[in-house]
Amino acid sequence: MKHTIHKIIIISALSLFGALLYSAQAHAQTVPPQSYPAPGNYGSGVRVLLSSTEPATHIIKYTTDGSTPSCPPTANGTTFSSRINLIANTNILAITCVVGGFSTVSSFTYTFASGSGGGGSSNNPTRRPRLQY
Numbered sequence: 001m002k003h004t005i006h007k008i009i010i011i012s013a014l015s016l017f018g019a020l021l022y023s024a025q026a027h028a029q030t031v032p033p034q035s036y037p038a039p040g041n042y043g044s045g046v047r048v049l050l051s052s053t054e055p056a057t058h059i060i061k062y063t064t065d066g067s068t069p070s071c072p073p074t075a076n077g078t079t080f081s082s083r084i085n086l087i088a089n090t091n092i093l094a095i096t097c098v099v100g101g102f103s104t105v106s107s108f109t110y111t112f113a114s115g116s117g118g119g120g121s122s123n124n125p126t127r128r129p130r131l132q133y
Contacts (some may be wrong), residue, residue, distance in 0.1 A: 032103035033060045033080075033094040039108040046110060047083035052096040052103070062094040068105060071097035086110050 031054040037046055050060050061069040061077035062084070069077030077095075084092065089111045096103040 030054055030056075030058075030096050030098050030101045030103040032106045033062075033096050034106070035092065035094070035108040039110055041111045041113060043113050045085065045087040045112075047085055048092065048108070048110070049083050050080045050092070050094050054096050054098060054103070056098045058096050058098045060094055060096055062092055064090050064092055066091070067093075069093055069095045071095060071102040086112075088112060 031052050033050050033052045036049045036051070050062060052058055052060060059071075060080040061071060061075055062080055063069045063077040064084070067076060069075075075097075077093075080094070090109075092108040092110070093105055094108070095105050
C-alpha cells in the first residue's frame with residue numbers, strides 16, 4: 001500500500017510537470033494577434049480588425065478596460081468576432097487561444113486628436129464620427 005501511494009504521487013508529479021512543460025511550449029509557439037489598421041493617432045473613429053496568422057484553429061480574446069485577457073477555461077475578455085468600433089482613446093489587449101496553449105498578450109493603443117472631425121456641435125446625439133476601414 002505504501003509503495004502504491006508513492007507511485008501515485010510520483011506519477012501525478014510527472015504528469016503535472018509534463019503538462020506545465022507542454023503549456024510553456026505551446027505558449028512560446030502560438031502566434032500573437034495583430035491589429036489593422038495599425039495602432040496610432042487618428043483624426044476620427046476607426047474599426048479595428050484583430051487577426052492572427054496562427055495555423056491552428058484559434059480564437060482571439062480581447063479587453064478594452066485594462067484587464068488582461070485570458071484563454072479558456074478561465075477566459076477573461078470578449079471573443080473577437082467582428083471589427084471593434086473606436087471613437088475615443090483606447091488600449092486593446094489581445095491574446096490568441098489554441099487548444100493546449102496561448103500566445104503572449106499584445107497591446108494596441110489608438111488615440112484620437114481632440115477637436116478634429118470637421119466641426120459641428122459635440123452635443124448632437126445624431127452625429128456619428130466617420131469610421132476608417
